[in-house]
Amino acid sequence: MKTAILGGGLSGLTLARLLLERGEEVVVLEAEPVYGGLCRSKSEQGFTFDIGGSHIIFSRDEEVLDFMRRMIAGNEQRNNRNTKIFYKKKYIKYPFENGLSDLPPEDRFACVNGFIKNLIAVEKGEIPAPSNFREWIYYTFGSGIAECYMVPYNEKIWKYPTDHMSHHWVDGRIPRPPIEDVIKSAIGISTEGYTHQSVFSYPLDGGIESLVQAIAEPVEPFIRTGFRVSSVTKSGAKWKISNGDENILADQCLCTMPIQHLLPCLKSVPAEVTHAADALKYNSLVSIMIGIKGQVPAISWFYIPDPEVGRTNRISFPSGYSRHVAPSGCSAILAEITHQPDDEVASQSNNELVQEVVEMLQNMQIMKADQVVYSSVERQPFAYVVYDIDYLKNIAIIRHYCREIGIPLIGRFAQFEYLNMDGCIRSAMDFVAG
Numbered sequence: 477m478k479t480a481i482l483g484g485g486l487s488g489l490t491l492a493r494l495l496l497e498r499g500e501e502v503v504v505l506e507a508e509p510v511y512g513g514l515c516r517s518k519s520e521q522g523f524t525f526d527i528g529g530s531h532i533i534f535s536r537d538e539e540v541l542d543f544m545r546r547m548i549a550g551n552e553q554r555n556n557r558n559t560k561i562f563y564k565k566k567y568i569k570y571p572f573e574n575g576l577s578d579l580p581p582e583d584r585f586a587c588v589n590g591f592i593k594n595l596i597a598v599e600k601g602e603i604p605a606p607s608n609f610r611e612w613i614y615y616t617f618g619s620g621i622a623e624c625y626m627v628p629y630n631e632k633i634w635k636y637p638t639d640h641m642s643h644h645w646v647d648g649r650i651p652r653p654p655i656e657d658v659i660k661s662a663i664g665i666s667t668e669g670y671t672h673q674s675v676f677s678y679p680l681d682g683g684i685e686s687l688v689q690a691i692a693e694p695v696e697p698f699i700r701t702g703f704r705v706s707s708v709t710k711s712g713a714k715w716k717i718s719n720g721d722e723n724i725l726a727d728q729c730l731c732t733m734p735i736q737h738l739l740p741c742l743k744s745v746p747a748e749v750t751h752a753a754d755a756l757k758y759n760s761l762v763s764i765m766i767g768i769k770g771q772v773p774a775i776s777w778f779y780i781p782d783p784e785v786g787r788t789n790r791i792s793f794p795s796g797y798s799r800h801v802a803p804s805g806c807s808a809i810l811a812e813i814t815h816q817p818d819d820e821v822a823s824q825s826n827n828e829l830v831q832e833v834v835e836m837l838q839n840m841q842i843m844k845a846d847q848v849v850y851s852s853v854e855r856q857p858f859a860y861v862v863y864d865i866d867y868l869k870n871i872a873i874i875r876h877y878c879r880e881i882g883i884p885l886i887g888r889f890a891q892f893e894y895l896n897m898d899g900c901i902r903s904a905m906d907f908v909a910g
């Protein structure tokens with residue numbers, strides 16, 4: 477049996493490897509000249525950056541974590557996470573609710589007071605169950621944490637109003653912090669959140685792309701880069717996949733590319749399905765990569781909720797993840813700006829974006845402009861799935877249709893789910909396991 481896999485990102489390559497290991501015939505069709513999708517990295521002038529934003533290897537899923545760590549065995553640096561939030565010119569411990577003692581006293585009071593009053597009201601049944609993400613934030617954290625951090629940061633990263641977002645994806649995923657932890661955090665007794673991330677791995681050489689290269693290694697001969705799928709048709713029992721010049725025949729067709737790219741490749745898609753896909757929300761990303769002479773703070777990455785500080789939502793320091801990703805005496809800084817696919821950021825020049833970030837980093841006293849020895853900008857049209865209020869309705873229509881026509885959807889923008897690398901690998905493993 478021959479399987480054609482549309483898209484050569486982490487999901488497509490993992491699927492290909494697992495199917496090949498079962499003795500099946502595969503072909504991976506990737507539009508770009510290089511495979512890897514969001515997990516590509518770029519090495520220039522001694523610096524290596526992940527072009528789809530800063531990536532680290534972590535997971536609660538032990539089988540998947542073990543798989544990823546096996547893939548980079550011999551090329552792994554283990555790190556303790558030291559993540560912060562830049563708030564009112566101070567670095568606050570992350571997650572915010574575990575860093576309350578770092579806040580100015582009046583904000584610390586607002587957060588604890590808001591948390592306790594809200595908890596009492598919830599326990600007394602005075603607050604109805606949340607109907608959107610914004611309400612969920614207030615319901616879970618109270619008004620202080622909501623207004624100081626959760627609402628501004630989430631609106632900055634998603635580029636979408638939180639009261640127009642669904643909360644189904646955080647239910648159960650982010651629990652309400654225990655009151656003991658909030659009190660401890662406010663009075664300065666150390667507590668930890670998101671412990672599944674507290675130790676993470678990163679490839680010593682090659683950036684995150686070396687993970688996908690290792691996964692892809694046995695399937696390299698079966699990857700067709702520069703093959704932009706433009707039509708997918710069923711011809712008898714076979715799938716015929718074309719880029720306009722060449723046809724590939726396969727018994728099975730798996731989609732890991734964005735569903736927004738799949739649907740235009742299909743014939744006679746019902747209007748209801750096309751409308752559902754048009755209504756799905758996602759955002760794009762600009763990665764601004766800066767190499768400097770000198771040192772940076774000993775922080776893994778930090779979040780910037782305040783729009784006044786800059787449009788950047790996250791700054792990471794990859795030279796802290798691996799000592800090989802910057803030349804000796806230099807450091808690497810990666811700024812991420814999420815944006816809507818066609819907004820003003822999309823049309824801004826790379827120079828303007830670099831200048832903006834350098835200025836912001838100077839204002840934060842992280843570096844001076846004359847330390848910059850390298851800069852570069854990369855853009856990803858599909859970065860994050862945004863769960864708007866109509867998401868569940870729309871995605872159900874699309875999934876139903878793809879199931880009917882027999883094209884399984886696997887991966888971040890094929891499933892259209894907020895999947896990290898571990899979630900993509902889990903989807904591929906589960907698919908292959910049947």
Ligand SMILES: Cc1cc2nc3c(=O)[nH]c(=O)nc-3n(C[C@H](O)[C@H](O)[C@H](O)COP(=O)(O)OP(=O)(O)OC[C@H]3O[C@@H](n4cnc5c(N)ncnc54)[C@H](O)[C@@H]3O)c2cc1C
Pocket residue numbers: 482483484485486487488505506507508511512513514515528529530531532533534703704705706732733734737761812858859860886887888889890895896897898900
């Ligand atoms: C800013 C950011 C930070 C992240 N950080 C982390 C992290 O720290 N840890 C973690 O585990 N995960 C992280 N992730 C998530 C991770 O990047 C994704 O889960 C993973 O890369 C998704 O892989 P994929 O193969 O499903 O999709 P993609 O990487 O999007 O691959 C899809 C592929 O399809 C190809 N394609 C599109 N159209 C066509 C066409 N017409 N024909 C052929 N090919 C086509 C694309 O070129 C692409 O290569 C992060 C994501 C972002 C945006």
